[in-house]
Amino acid sequence: MSxxxxxxxxxxxxxxxxxxxxxxxxxxxxxxxALKQEGRGGLVTFVSxxxxxxxxxxxxxxxLPAAGADVIEIGMPFTDPMADGPSIQASxxxxxxxxxxxxxxxxxxxxxxxxxxxxxxxxxxxxNPIYSYGVERFLTDAKAAxxxxxxxxxxxxxxxxxxCVPALNAGVNFIRLATxxxxxKRMPTVLQNTSGFVYYVSVAGITGAxxxxxxxxxxxxxxxxxxxxxxxxxxxxxxxxxxxxxxARLADAAVVGSAIVNRIAxxxxxxxxxxxxxxxxxxxxxxxxxxxxxxxxx
Amino acid sequence: MPQSIMQQLNTxxxxxxxxxxxxxxxxxxxxxxxxxxxxxxxxxxxxxKVDPAFKAELRHYLTHYVGRPSPLYHAERLTxxxxxxxxxxxxxxxxxxxxxxxxxxxxxxxxxxxMGKRRIIAETGAGQHGVATATVCALFDLPCTxxxxxxxxxxxxxxxxxxxxxGAEVKxxxxxxxxxxxxxNEALRDWVTxxxxxxxxxxxxxxxxPYPAMVxxxxxxxxxxxxxxxxxxxxxxxxxxxxxxxxxxxxxxxxYPFLDEPSVKMVAVEAAGHGIETGAxxxxxxxxxxGVLHGNRTYLLQDDDGQITExxxxxxxxxxxxxxxxxxxxxxxxxxxxxxxxxxxxxxxxQMCSRMEGIIPALEPAHALAGVIRIAPSLxxxxxxxxxxxxxxxxxxxxxxxxxxxxx
Numbered sequence: 174m175s176x177x178x179x180x181x182x183x184x185x186x187x188x189x190x191x192x193x194x195x196x197x198x199x200x201x202x203x204x205x206x207a208l209k210q211e212g213r214g215g216l217v218t219f220v221s222x223x224x225x226x227x228x229x230x231x232x233x234x235x236x237l238p239a240a241g242a243d244v245i246e247i248g249m250p251f252t253d254p255m256a257d258g259p260s261i262q263a264s265x266x267x268x269x270x271x272x273x274x275x276x277x278x279x280x281x282x283x284x285x286x287x288x289x290x291x292x293x294x295x296x297x298x299x300x301n302p303i304y305s306y307g308v309e310r311f312l313t314d315a316k317a318a319x320x321x322x323x324x325x326x327x328x329x330x331x332x333x334x335x336x337c338v339p340a341l342n343a344g345v346n347f348i349r350l351a352t353x354x355x356x357x358k359r360m361p362t363v364l365q366n367t368s369g370f371v372y373y374v375s376v377a378g379i380t381g382a383x384x385x386x387x388x389x390x391x392x393x394x395x396x397x398x399x400x401x402x403x404x405x406x407x408x409x410x411x412x413x414x415x416x417x418x419x420x421a422r423l424a425d426a427a428v429v430g431s432a433i434v435n436r437i438a439x440x441x442x443x444x445x446x447x448x449x450x451x452x453x454x455x456x457x458x459x460x461x462x463x464x465x466x467x468x469x470x471x
Numbered sequence: 472m473p474q475s476i477m478q479q480l481n482t483x484x485x486x487x488x489x490x491x492x493x494x495x496x497x498x499x500x501x502x503x504x505x506x507x508x509x510x511x512x513x514x515x516x517x518x519x520k521v522d523p524a525f526k527a528e529l530r531h532y533l534t535h536y537v538g539r540p541s542p543l544y545h546a547e548r549l550t551x552x553x554x555x556x557x558x559x560x561x562x563x564x565x566x567x568x569x570x571x572x573x574x575x576x577x578x579x580x581x582x583x584x585x586m587g588k589r590r591i592i593a594e595t596g597a598g599q600h601g602v603a604t605a606t607v608c609a610l611f612d613l614p615c616t617x618x619x620x621x622x623x624x625x626x627x628x629x630x631x632x633x634x635x636x637x638g639a640e641v642k643x644x645x646x647x648x649x650x651x652x653x654x655x656n657e658a659l660r661d662w663v664t665x666x667x668x669x670x671x672x673x674x675x676x677x678x679x680x681p682y683p684a685m686v687x688x689x690x691x692x693x694x695x696x697x698x699x700x701x702x703x704x705x706x707x708x709x710x711x712x713x714x715x716x717x718x719x720x721x722x723x724x725x726x727y728p729f730l731d732e733p734s735v736k737m738v739a740v741e742a743a744g745h746g747i748e749t750g751a752x753x754x755x756x757x758x759x760x761x762g763v764l765h766g767n768r769t770y771l772l773q774d775d776d777g778q779i780t781e782x783x784x785x786x787x788x789x790x791x792x793x794x795x796x797x798x799x800x801x802x803x804x805x806x807x808x809x810x811x812x813x814x815x816x817x818x819x820x821x822q823m824c825s826r827m828e829g830i831i832p833a834l835e836p837a838h839a840l841a842g843v844i845r846i847a848p849s850l851x852x853x854x855x856x857x858x859x860x861x862x863x864x865x866x867x868x869x870x871x872x873x874x875x876x877x878x879x
Binding site for chain 1: 500501646656
């Protein structure tokens with residue numbers, strides 16, 4: 174297919190700039206603006222909604238801002254998380270087993286929002302539960318609950334009319350993944366309808382697998398900055414405070430997922446239920462990541 | 472939109488559109504990491520399919536390695552017994568490796584070679600597609616990794632050993648429900664990790680564009696042969712076509728060349744497992760609704776929250792919670808009739824075919840035969856019915872013995 178054909182598919186029925194700007198005026202833009210003023214990179218933390226159960230998950234998420242998370246990324250559990258490694262697959266299944274659904278995930282954000290009006294929350298997941306819920310209804314409910322952005326792994330720019338364009342029109346950021354396989358020719362297509370920030374997937378692979386070298390990340394961030402003024406967050410394979418610090422020196426934020434999720438898994442009893450110290454232990458780990466990120470440019 | 476364009480042109484054969492859509496179905500719902508590669512596969516396939524050298528190479532292997540054309544055989548005893556339509560079997564179980572799967576594998580591996588790919592991966596449920604893929608990888612000396620759910624490995628030991636004999640690495644999939652859908656997830660995870668050198672041979676007419684169209688095209692040799700063979704045998708086109716349907720590659724291969732022949736009726740038979748009403752079935756069209764999984768929008772078995780549920784069928788090859796997107800479209804526009812047959816109906820048909828025609832069918836086409844047993848008796852004797860006998864049953868004898876309570 175020609176590049177022109179791809180482009181026409183991407184633009185169908187949408188005035189990109191306006192809605193993207195409207196979406197940007199919220200908590201995410203404020204947060205990245207504040208980080209810039211502080212002169213540091215941010216920490217984006219990932220957990221699956223309802224892992225290992227709704228009440229524990231809510232308590233954990235409510236504790237994240239004080240532990241130093243700048244942006245909260247919440248996984249919408251799905252039975253078939255194709256781009257995720259074993260850790261996040263397992264967390265997704267634990268959440269589903271405890272009775273999570275997309276409705277409950279939105280409720281979780283709403284309950285969090287009641288106690289925190291400023292920390293940006295983004296939902297990450299796969300398209301089918303959203304499609305099943307109904308795109309318009311989902312956007313209305315998510316926005317009302319206080320969701321700031323969406324990362325939907327299996328919606329590339331070629332499928333922008335599905336959710337990306339309606340989300341931008343509804344004032345919800347649509348955060349796109351850029352990857353090592355996204356070359357300079359394709360990058361504008363990927364960035365076209367992206368808002369909030371760009372999530373750079375630093376290794377071609379699944380979550381929690383290998384990690385990229387600092388040189389490779391530095392090169393990739395520079396490349397992205399040539400294409401966009403949006404903040405750049407880097408994720409995949411960041412498991413330690415040092416690694417988070419290294420990324421925070423180069424990019425606008427570091428995303429940590431599997432390592433946090435593993436910490437949840439390590440605090441389950443033999444029946445897979447949350448042990449008493451789970452929330453404190455996971456938040457303590459997040460604090461070490463946040464300290465790393467904060468010391469990075471010191 | 473695509474659907475109205477097709478209706479305007481009065482054809483059912485113009486799909487998919489440039490974005491890979493059949494009506495609202497199909498598309499390219501994959502992670503960004505895979506997108507550039509998917510576009511590369513599409514470009515390479517578009518070039519290959521009009522290249523006489525590629526077509527000649529494909530023809531060569533289909534003729535001399537697979538053993539095509541497969542016969543179109545008049546099943547006389549079955550016809551007499553059912554007392555209605557004149558029944559023909561398209562004998563794709565006589566292909567090398569014993570099923571229609573090899574038609575597609577030959578096509579895709581030739582494409583992979585053209586693209587300079589050095590490693591092949593595939594998913595398999597019952598093991599037929601895995602065996603066919605391992606076979607073509609041996610033929611062309613390419614390393615081969617097959618993902619197979621742990622549950623299926625347990626159920627399909629002979630095919631696992633076959634794949635290993637052919638030099639493939641069989642990787643047990645322990646994630647999720649440990650069956651075909653999880654094997655496909657795992658193959659996609661491998662592909663995302665090894666994008667540079669790896670080609671993913673998808674086994675059915677599903678997945679992200681261009682796979683549904685590509686697999687259909689490679690399987691269409693079935694229907695094209697039936698057209699020629701039926702005209703040679705009866706001097707006219709068949710009146711109806713019947714095929715079983717899991718993902719739907721054998722069915723679309725038989726149907727596609729006839730879609731614009733209004734006189735040809737088409738029936739596809741889904742696996743009803745223990746019965747649609749029990750919930751334990753694999754009938755995506757009859758018992759599912761549209762959703763997005765494995766790169767395409769199509770009918771899926773799912774719960775109210777959009778979580779994918781498990782398919783059940785006695786046939787591991789039909790045991791998939793989705794279906795190819797072109798079938799979803801053909802279902803909605805009403806061009807093909809989709810019915811279903813239970814495990815028990817398939818078992819009865821399996822035994823009937825073995826005793827009456829001396830052909831032990833795979834449990835997959837036994838579902839098609841169950842459909843034939845239901846519809847043929849009420850049809851006139853000059854009604855020409857073709858059923859795709861898309862696989863042989865050697866692999867299933869253990870399953871059938873167990874279902875019949877026989878120790879072997």
